[in-house]
């Protein structure tokens with residue numbers, strides 16, 4: 001489950017959070033590959049992606065940082081089983097292993113996970129992700145700077161100042177989250193930092209759209225849309241990602257638009273055929289009439 005960054009205007013007005021800019025590295029833009037292939041045929045990937053070739057295979061990327069800082073390093077990955085993982089090292093320092101990565105159920109679905117508190121140095125950084133087990137497919141990396149606003153002084157405090165975390169009427173803060181609110185939130189505006197790719201890839205020629213018969217069979221069998229989680233899965237997790245859901249909803253709307261355009265084309269062709277058949281029928285009827293009543 002990806003962790004979208006919610007920028008609440010009320011927090012900004014209190015000076016409790018500040019906007020940071022995430023940066024994207026396409027997985028295929030590596031500086032070094034060892035046993036990993038670049039592939040380009042995977043549905044729902046943004047451009048190309050990496051296909052890990054087995055235990056110990058790795059890919060490296062170069063990332064320039066303007067300063068020493070800690071970041072969250074997120075990845076968009078896919079794995080069709082629950083025995084694959086990745087180990088992260090930056091500049092030779094290990095930041096731990098994510099293994100096994102949560103199964104994405106099929107290779108055409110992608111998930112986001114990441115490592116928090118990853119230290120980058122000013123200047124160039126070498127990021128390496130090494131396969132544990134067979135390794136997953138990898139579409140992209142995101143570098144999300146931490147809120148570097150100082151001490152952890154904000155819990156349940158209403159004071160002005162700098163905060164790394166904030167709990168409002170909440171007894172606990174789940175790991176990897178920065179803000180927990182027990183109760184509703186009202187605000188004039190919510191912006192979600194884009195960590196997903198905007199799904200206009202649906203309109204590219206390489207995006208494979210199931211034909212409607214296949215889609216009907218899938219729905220009949222699984223009782224949910226392809227590439228989306230089932231109600232049982234969402235209920236089990238107990239939450240869903242608002243940003244990711246919106247991106248996926250747009251993806252499905254764009255797919256529906258493609259189906260509608262295709263059906264319109266087929267309808268137009270059928271109408272043309274029907275009109276041609278009507279014309280032929282009229283000619284035949286006229287010929288029949290003439291032959292039945294020959295003029296004398």
Ligand SMILES: [Ca+2]
Pocket residue numbers: 026027028045046047048049138139140
């Ligand atoms: Ca990619």
